[in-house]
Amino acid sequence: MDIPAFHQALTDHIPPSRLITDAARRFALGTDASFYRMTPQLIVQIDSEAELLIVLEQARRFLVPLTFRAAGTSLSGQAVTDSVLVMLTSNWRGCRIEPLGERVHLQPGLIGAQANRKLAYFGRKIGPDPASINACQIGGIIANNASGMCCGTRHNSYHTLAGMRLVLADGGVLDSLDPDSVRAFRRSHARLLKGISDLSLRLNRSSELAERVRHKYRLKNTTGYGLNALLDFEDPIDILTHLMVGSEGTLGFVSEVSLNTVPDWPHRASVMVGFDNLSHCAETVSQLKAAPVDAVELLDSRAVRAVAHMDGLPAFARRLPDPGGLLLLDVRGETLEQLDLHCQAVQAVLDSAGVNHSTGFTRDKRRIDAFWTLRKGTFPAVGAHRAVGTTAVIEDVAFPVERLAEGVATLQALFDRHGYEEAIIFGHALEGNLHFVFTQGFDDPSEVRRYEAFMADVADAITGTLGGSLKAEHGTGRNMAPFVEQEWGKDAYKLMKALKKLFDPQGLLNPGVIINDDPQAHLQHLKLMPQADRLVDACIECGFCEPVCPSRELTLTPRQRISLHREMQRQRREEGLADGWQDRFDHQAVDSCAATGLCEAQCPVGINTGELVLKLRAERNHRYTRLARAMGRHYAALASITRAGLWTARSMQRLTGPQRLERWSGAVRKLSGGRTPLWLSTLPGPARPVYAPNRTTRPSDREVLVYWASCVSQTFGAALDDQNRSSLPASVLSVLRKAGLNVVMPQPTRGLCCGQPFQSKGHFSIAEQQRQELVDELWEISSGGRFPVLADTSPCSLRVREAASERGIQFYDSVDFIDRFLLDRLHIEPDPQRVAVHTTCSVQRQGIASNLARVLDRLTPDWVQPDGMACCGFAGDKGFTQPELNASALRGLGDAVSGCAYGISTSRTCEIGLSRHSGLTYLSLFEVLDRLSQPREETAAV
Incomplete structure (x- = not known):
């Protein structure tokens, strides 16, 4: 085994950014959901089947073992290695549904739940329904013959298989649904197919063993190889494809699978x-x-x-x-x-x-x-x-x-x-x-x-x-490999070893998994879970959090951040932290984390990895506390300075053009090593601050609403290319007037902030002081909580909602306020155009996504929400300071929303990044409602 030579050979074919040698990142990415820990010496991220063939060719040349990894949610140690780990990029997420939805063709990188969402239109779903379906990928579902609560044995991967495209260890490619491919494979791999037929004949001739196999598969069984394929089929092509199901990457690589769907x-x-x-x-x-x-x-x-x-x-x-x-x-x-x-x-x-x-x-x-x-x-x-x-x-x-x-x-x-x-x-x-x-x-x-x-x-x-x-x-993996022979008996185990030898004579594909003659194999490479931080010590490293993380394809996921943090804490206690790990952790785990907390909703033990990241930022940014405190005290002045900066940027955009200014800014950022922010072409100009009328309220007043316009909505106006767009506060006030509501606003409006900018940098005490000042003002102006309070920006609503509720304030985000109070007070003419929607992290975490869906159904019935983009990654200011995070999170957005007239969101900063990466203009929910609504003669009471 010569991994350095293997690595060097790959550099001529695969970009260095997808050949990962950094020790800290190898440790983090090598983590899976099992209780085994092995750190790969090299991680190769492949973009296509052509790259896979190159990897296999060089593996045979240098005798380098390979392990294929999908989502890493497997539990038995089948997706870890101390050799080379082969992972999939986002290019492996194809899905093609046949008419009526009765058959679907899937690439291995697609998440199981995403396949089901695409099939929902037809009232169908894939048969396998593992508990991890919201995180596991099709490649893992097939490799482990996953089933679940409802599918039993009748609808598992094996029994719903319709066809497969696969790549063998020798580089042979078979597409079982393509007659030309099948004919070519029969010629090129006649010896392999004869060997399969011979093993099938051998099993069929042993009536006692054949009956044992049939009995074992009347139960749910994923121990060892699927010997039932040798009994269920006569054509060696059919036997081969069904043997691949449940083979855990030890016989070959499945590059596409075709499944018969089942009714949903x-x-x-x-x-x-x-x-x-x-x-x-x-x-x-x-x-x-x-x-x-x-x-x-x-x-x-x-x-x-x-x-x-x-x-x-x-x-x-x-x-x-x-x-x-x-x-x-x-x-x-x-x-x-x-x-x-x-x-x-x-x-x-x-x-x-x-x-x-x-x-x-x-x-x-x-x-x-x-x-x-x-x-x-x-x-x-x-x-x-x-x-x-x-x-x-x-x-x-x-x-x-x-x-x-x-x-x-x-x-x-x-x-x-x-x-x-x-x-x-x-x-x-x-x-x-x-x-x-x-x-x-x-x-x-x-x-x-x-x-x-x-x-x-x-x-x-x-x-x-x-x-x-x-x-x-759950698959055999490393955990049950020593017990396969005990369960099946010597004769069946010999058949399994013969299959492995036939498919993979050099033993390069996932060695040690399924076939392992070491009786102590399940006791080796056991994962330690050292204490790291009370915020994340409960993490079981299942990986359920990963699909919603915006940095999952850029740096690390929540699971990987926690895993790496644990190891660093262990090193500090025992042998001292390895060189370079802290710098890499700061960038890959801390700086590139959006800290939106979406991972908490997916985590089975309720961990918000963003809380750990914010704590680490607080420790690192402690030296800036005095500056942050001064900014908090003079927040109104800071807002004015920001608007002045936006005015300057707008002037430069007029002179150079938005796209050119962005390119120049990008060049400066590159020269500075990423230390300067990126001025985006979609950067808005300044907004005019809203000055509230001097009006006091009395408990006897009716039809009164308190409107808090966030500092973001009062700072950012329209982009240069969208001068006809009104400011968000103007749209909100217009809609509220149409609804016949009397509006009062906090005084002074410009100096109030929820504290989110300080919270995201780890200045917790300053952020809390800002929030309490705001809540105090809202309490007073709402007449002690008598009148409802509307917030126009969802991230700010999330930040304030709990504290406002504790004070007895009726606090509403724009989404649930429109849903509850405005739809019946306005005459709405729905927009027939197709519209793209982004449900922000803050809407999801507030639990009001269903409210948003109801509002959209009234405003723009033909709305679409791109799958797999739970968070846009803009995260307040990271769209400027870490623009690569926003770009990674929204990769493919343009294609997903093609044909849409515009987009809708509920966060002004998110709209900047969404507009940049989609080619559409993203508007706030209130802006769309203002365009589509008129007053009604009679309105319901608030």
């Missing part, structure tokens, strides 16, 4: 039922097998207690005895009538089974969501409350449904025997598939020995008397 019925009902003992529960599950039920989830009594603090848990669940448990059932229907029939059929089964406790079926979406939030909260409940320094281990096993109660009892007994008192069990009961979660430390040899003994006992129990599978849906 719109009507839904759920019921939660309780049992005093799991034997009764298991018997009921067996009877439900033939019922029209989509999902049956089991929680043992320990799992129920773990989520007892969450909303939605029925009272009877809190009184369950230790041997008891819950079942959560989901029923779907294409029509309401069909849903009724399905619910009746399932209820009949429950009645005949003599169910002890039941909530009854509910169709209320909020209550259904609460039920399923409870189910999904079981894993985080253990992960969030584990001891610092330990990790949450989740395993999944399966056994015949009739052995369900026995299986749960066996696992609980093993927990008690080995001292895992916090361990819980939950899972997909209809398939006999159970997950169990426990906490484990790997920093003490005695703890490793305890884990070793426990896993040995689990393997003996599952593969012995219970006749189950050690891996039902």
